[in-house]
Amino acid sequence: MNKYRTHNCAELTKKNKDQSIILSGWINKKRDHGNLLFIDLRDNYGLTQCVIDKSNKFFKDLEKIQLESVIKIKGTVVERSKETINSDLKTGEIEINIVSFELLGTCKELPMPIFSDQDYAEEIRLKYRFLDLRRKKIHENIILRSNVISFIRNKMQELDFLEFQTPILTSSSPEGARDFLVPSRLNPGKFYALPQAPQQFKQLVMVSGFDKYFQIAPCFRDEDARADRSPGEFYQLDLEMSFVEQEDIFNVVEKLMVSLFKKFSSKKIINENFPRISYEDSMLKYGTDKPDLRNPLSISDLTNIFTREDVKFDIFKKLVSKGSKVRSILTKKTKDKPRSFFDNIDKWAKEEGASGLAYFTFEKDKQITAKGPVGKFFSEESLKEIMKITSAEVGDSIFFACGKINEVEKISSLARDKIAKDLNLINENEFSFCWIIDYPMFEKDQITNKIKFSHNPFSMPQGDIKNIDFKNPLNIKAYQYDIVCNGVELSSGAIRNHIPELMYKLFSVAGYDKKEVDEKFKGMINALSYGAPPHGGIAPGIDRIVMLLANEKNIREVTMFPMNQNAQDLMMNAPSEISENQLKELNLSLKKKK
RNA sequence: GGGGGUGUAGCUCAGUUGGUUAGAGCGAUCGCCUGUCACGCGAUAGGUCGCGGGUUCGAGUCCCGUCACUCCCGCCA
Numbered sequence: 001m002n003k004y005r006t007h008n009c010a011e012l013t014k015k016n017k018d019q020s021i022i023l024s025g026w027i028n029k030k031r032d033h034g035n036l037l038f039i040d041l042r043d044n045y046g047l048t049q050c051v052i053d054k055s056n057k058f059f060k061d062l063e064k065i066q067l068e069s070v071i072k073i074k075g076t077v078v079e080r081s082k083e084t085i086n087s088d089l090k091t092g093e094i095e096i097n098i099v100s101f102e103l104l105g106t107c108k109e110l111p112m113p114i115f116s117d118q119d120y121a122e123e124i125r126l127k128y129r130f131l132d133l134r135r136k137k138i139h140e141n142i143i144l145r146s147n148v149i150s151f152i153r154n155k156m157q158e159l160d161f162l163e164f165q166t167p168i169l170t171s172s173s174p175e176g177a178r179d180f181l182v183p184s185r186l187n188p189g190k191f192y193a194l195p196q197a198p199q200q201f202k203q204l205v206m207v208s209g210f211d212k213y214f215q216i217a218p219c220f221r222d223e224d225a226r227a228d229r230s231p232g233e234f235y236q237l238d239l240e241m242s243f244v245e246q247e248d249i250f251n252v253v254e255k256l257m258v259s260l261f262k263k264f265s266s267k268k269i270i271n272e273n274f275p276r277i278s279y280e281d282s283m284l285k286y287g288t289d290k291p292d293l294r295n296p297l298s299i300s301d302l303t304n305i306f307t308r309e310d311v312k313f314d315i316f317k318k319l320v321s322k323g324s325k326v327r328s329i330l331t332k333k334t335k336d337k338p339r340s341f342f343d344n345i346d347k348w349a350k351e352e353g354a355s356g357l358a359y360f361t362f363e364k365d366k367q368i369t370a371k372g373p374v375g376k377f378f379s380e381e382s383l384k385e386i387m388k389i390t391s392a393e394v395g396d397s398i399f400f401a402c403g404k405i406n407e408v409e410k411i412s413s414l415a416r417d418k419i420a421k422d423l424n425l426i427n428e429n430e431f432s433f434c435w436i437i438d439y440p441m442f443e444k445d446q447i448t449n450k451i452k453f454s455h456n457p458f459s460m461p462q463g464d465i466k467n468i469d470f471k472n473p474l475n476i477k478a479y480q481y482d483i484v485c486n487g488v489e490l491s492s493g494a495i496r497n498h499i500p501e502l503m504y505k506l507f508s509v510a511g512y513d514k515k516e517v518d519e520k521f522k523g524m525i526n527a528l529s530y531g532a533p534p535h536g537g538i539a540p541g542i543d544r545i546v547m548l549l550a551n552e553k554n555i556r557e558v559t560m561f562p563m564n565q566n567a568q569d570l571m572m573n574a575p576s577e578i579s580e581n582q583l584k585e586l587n588l589s590l591k592k593k594k
Numbered sequence: 595g596g597g598g599g600u601g602u603a604g605c606u607c608a609g610u611u612g613g614u615u616a617g618a619g620c621g622a623u624c625g626c627c628u629g630u631c632a633c634g635c636g637a638u639a640g641g642u643c644g645c646g647g648g649u650u651c652g653a654g655u656c657c658c659g660u661c662a663c664u665c666c667c668g669c670c671a
Contacts, residue, residue, distance in 0.1 A: 029631075036628035053628065067621085086631055109622060112605055115632085116620080120605060123663055176671040196671085223670040353597085353667075455671050492671090565664065 004072055004104075010046025014093045016077040023048060023096065024072040024104065026134065027065060028115050037063055039098075041073060044139075048091045050075060052098040062101055068114055068131070070105035073098055122556070127570040129561055141558050145546045148264060149216055152237055152542075155256055161214040161239060166201035168194060168218070174520050175457055177221035180232070188587035194220035197539060200524045202240040203458065203496055206535040207527045214239040216542065224565075227554045228488065228544060231567035234555075236491070237545075240537030246479050246495055249536055250274070250435060253483060257433065257540075264549045267429050270294070274433040274483070282436050287327065287413030289439075292487030293432040295420040299412045300390045302326045302400060310379035316358075316402045327412040328390060328400040329419060335361045335371075335395040341422065342372070345399065348418055354401060354411040361397040362387060368394070406446075417487070431485055431548070438462070439480035442473040442509060453510050455480050458503075458524070459494035460536075465502060473509045483540065485548060493538025500529045 004024040012021065028042035035054040039062070040047050050073055052059050065071065075096040086092035111127075112120050114134050125132040133139055153163070172179045172193035179193035195201070197219045205213045217238040225231035241248065258272050270293070282289050285298045305311055306320040316326060334341070342359050349357040360372030368383045369375065378386070392398060399419065401411050420426050441461050443454035451473055459478040461468055469475060479495035497503050503525065507517045518525060546558040556562040563569050583589060 031630045031633050032627085033630065033633075034625095034627040036630080038630050038633085040631070047631095049631065051629085081629085084629060084631090089631085092631090109604065113621070116605085118606055118620085121601090121663070124605080173671095177669080199671090221670060224668085226670085227665070229670070351598085453671060457671070459671095566662095 008045040009041055009043040009048045010090050012048060012077055012091050012094055012096075014079045016094065017079050019077050020074070020099075021077055021096065022072060022074050023050070025070065026114075027067050027069050027071060030063075030067065032063055039073075041071070041096075042134075046090050048094075048096060049086070049089070050096040050098050051078075056098065058098070058101055062098070065103065066107045066109070068107040068110055068134075069103060070107075072102045072104055074100045122564065123570065126556075126562065126564055129571050133560065138557060141546070141550045141552065142560055144264065144550055145542075145558055145560075148260065148546055148549065149542065151260060151263060152216070152256070155259065156214045156237075156239070159212070159252060159256075161212040162210055163215055164205060164210070164213055166195070166198040166205075166215065166217070170195050170201075173200075175453060177223050180220045180222050183586040183588055185586055196221050197236060198238050199456070199458065200521070202238055202537060203498075203524065203535065204527050206240055206242045207530070207532045209242075209533075211242045212240075213537075217539070222567075225563075225567070228547065230543065230555050230559060231563050231565065235542040236539040237542055238537070238539045240535060242533040242535045244495070244534070244536050246437070246481065246536065249493060249495075249538055250481075253538055253540070254433075257483070257485075260545070261431055261549065265431070267431050270430050270432040271434075274435050276435045276437050278438040279436055279440065280438065283409055287409040287411075287416065289436050289482060290484045290487055290489040291413075291434070292417065292420075292426070293434055293484075294426045294430050294486060295416060296425055297329055297331065297416050297420050299416060300328050300330070302328045302386060302389060305382055305386055305389075306402075308379075308382055308385075311377060311382045313358075313374055313377035316400075319402050323404075324402050325405050325408050326400055326402045327408050328386075328398050329412060329416055330390045330392050331397045331399070331419060331423060332393075333395050334397040334423075335363065337397070342397070342399075345415065345419060345422065349401070349411060349415060352411060352414055354407070355403065357399045357401050357411075357415060359397060359399045362392055362394050364394040372397075433483065433485045436482040436484060437480075438477045439482075440474060441476040441478040441480075441506065444474065450511060451509055453506075455492065456494050457507065457510065458496050460497045461502070461506065465499070468502075468505075470505060470509060479536065481538070483538070488544055488548060489541075490544055490548075491538050491540035493536065495534070495536035498528055498532040498534055500525055503528065 004022065006021045007023060009023055009025050023041055025041040025043035028040040028047060031038040037052050037059065039050045039052070041050050052062055073096060075098045077094050078097050080093055080095055110131065112124055112131065114131060133142065156163070169182060169192040172181065172191065173196070177196050179196065182192040182194065184190045184192060198215060198217050202213055215238045217236050218233055219236055220233050222232070241252070254272070254274055258269060261269055275293070277291070279289055282291055284301060285291070287299055303320055303326045306313065306316045306326055311317065320326060346356045346359065358374045360370035360375040362383065363369050363371050367380050368387070369380070370378050370383055386392065386398065390398060399415060401408050401415065403411070440454050441459065442451050444450070445452050455478070459480045462477040462479055480492070481494065482492045483490045497506065504514050504517060543555050543558055547555060550558055552558055561569065561571065568574065
């Protein structure tokens with residue numbers, strides 16, 4: 001017991017009847033009846049109703065105190081009469097008869113209401129984040145986040161993982177995202193970089209013989225924000241294991257995710273053994289490598305249909321003859337949907353920057369026909385072929401898009417989500433996890449046409465190491481995998497390449513010579529040549545996991561002190577200008593603004 | 595870097611075809627009210643309609659520019 005409180009605002013019940021107690025907290029709400037005043041006192045734990053009437057000398061003072069002021073109340077616990085019990089409150093069976101009070105912290109007029117479910121402007125919320133965080137919903141989200149992190153820590157320790165910290169000031173790496181840079185005072189003209197992830201360090205931890213590592217790791221990437229992507233910084237459950245194959249990583253992560261999601265959500269997990277989908281299949285069937293498997297719709301390739309003589313849809317035929325692809329989405333039993341349903345989706349696609357979506361519905365009178373604006377261009381034979389490819393039946397409809405492969409993948413993926421949403425096909429009470437596997441090691445840069453790493457340059461290529469087909473690098477697959485839940489990419493990982501000679505070869509395919517690799521990845525390559533164990537790992541994103549568990553669409557709702565979209569902290573005023581002196585010490589000068 | 599949305603009182607929002615003095619709810623201040631739990635009732639204060647320019651007899655409303663916030667594309671191995 002201390003001078004501020006004997007109990008918190010959630011723990012008093014009728015068992016405490018007649019006790020003298022002290023509570024401290026914020027004034028959540030006042031209900032002033034003139035000669036009788038109710039005060040809802042709030043702290044982290046809950047609410048307790050306190051009462052005072054005009055016979056008490058403190059009445060007048062208490063009546064005037066601003067909401068959200070912090071006060072200490074001395075009083076007695078009183079059982080409420082039956083008709084005044086509030087069953088919504090944990091403490092609803094009792095109230096506090098106020099004997100005296102003390103003002104601990106005054107409060108100015110509030111820039112926004114605390115006790116309200118109303119949404120208000122992000123700018124104000126971020127500027128007054130300390131007030132925003134008092135609100136129930138976000139307060140609970142942040143507590144959830146804390147509990148999730150504790151749970152993960154315990155679980156990882158149970159599984160014999162060791163938690164280590166790795167440096168925050170490290171070196172810039174040429175691959176991947178833009179680095180945040182920190183000038184070095186002691187080394188003029190040189191810069192540290194904040195880690196985009198502790199990738200190289202965790203591999204070094206394995207080379208150092210620690211076997212299993214994890215860290216709730218801050219990661220820094222200087223890229224533009226999205227609703228599910230904080231600008232600047234975010235957290236990963238970074239983990240790495242020695243002497244493992246892909247399956248070993250999958251086992252650990254599946255166990256962790258299933259126990260975590262079961263513990264913190266009542267939603268159903270569809271497959272506790274997460275299905276594995278190859279990158280190639282995922283791109284074809286879902287148009288993306290982060291499919292929402294709650295969505296039953298799937299995409300088919302109809303490109304060949306548009307090479308047939310008996311299909312007269314010339315716009316698509318012309319595009320196909322020039323190398324474009326046609327992808328379709330089938331919707332079941334939609335023949336009675338109004339014209340507006342189809343046209344809205346076409347209109348939506350145009351707004352998304354596509355050339356629109358063609359559609360028709362399969363009908364049968366004497367023969368199979370296609371009903372819809374472009375239906376007349378298809379012969380019965382071609383329609384039968386389409387039905388075979390897409391497993392369509394009479395009464396189903398089909399949407400299709402034509403374009404360059406990556407364009408058509410993108411729009412069909414978006415359309416798959418959009419149509420499912422319009423048809424209400426997604427069960428919001430499920431979690432559907434999957435692994436995306438067999439990522440290609442390399443890809444062609446769209447602009448420069450050069451071969452580059454498609455994901456992590458340190459991933460192990462698949463197949464017999466002695467017989468890797470370096471002449472056709474685009475065919476090389478990697479032991480590289482992503483975990484996806486409800487269309488949200490939670491993490492990516494890989495079995496690492498621990499063989500320096502192989503590393504040099506792969507880097508040379510991406511246009512780095514030996515000298516360059518030695519320069520840029522000195523620590524890494526050097527370490528791998530002193531007896532490195534085969535190893536691999538993964539790094540699930542903490543923020544996104546909490547988003548899924550809290551059922552939030554925006555990452556700021558699960559981040560205590562987030563920055564806005566322009567990577568500014570409106571509360572702390574970061575980034576800010578620095579003094580001439582600081583610049584001088586760092587050996588920096590700023591370009592003059594034009 | 596590009597596209598969309600939003601911007602009116604401290605907060606959330608309404609504001610018709612361009613037309614008199616720009617409204618409501620919450621909050622604030624003052625008054626009344628002894629059983630509320632979104633307490634109730636009455637009154638008062640509170641506005642550079644984001645900012646700048648233009649069209650017009652007249653602009654919150656129309657046009658051009660610009661800024662801020664947000665969503666998306668690019669980007670994020």
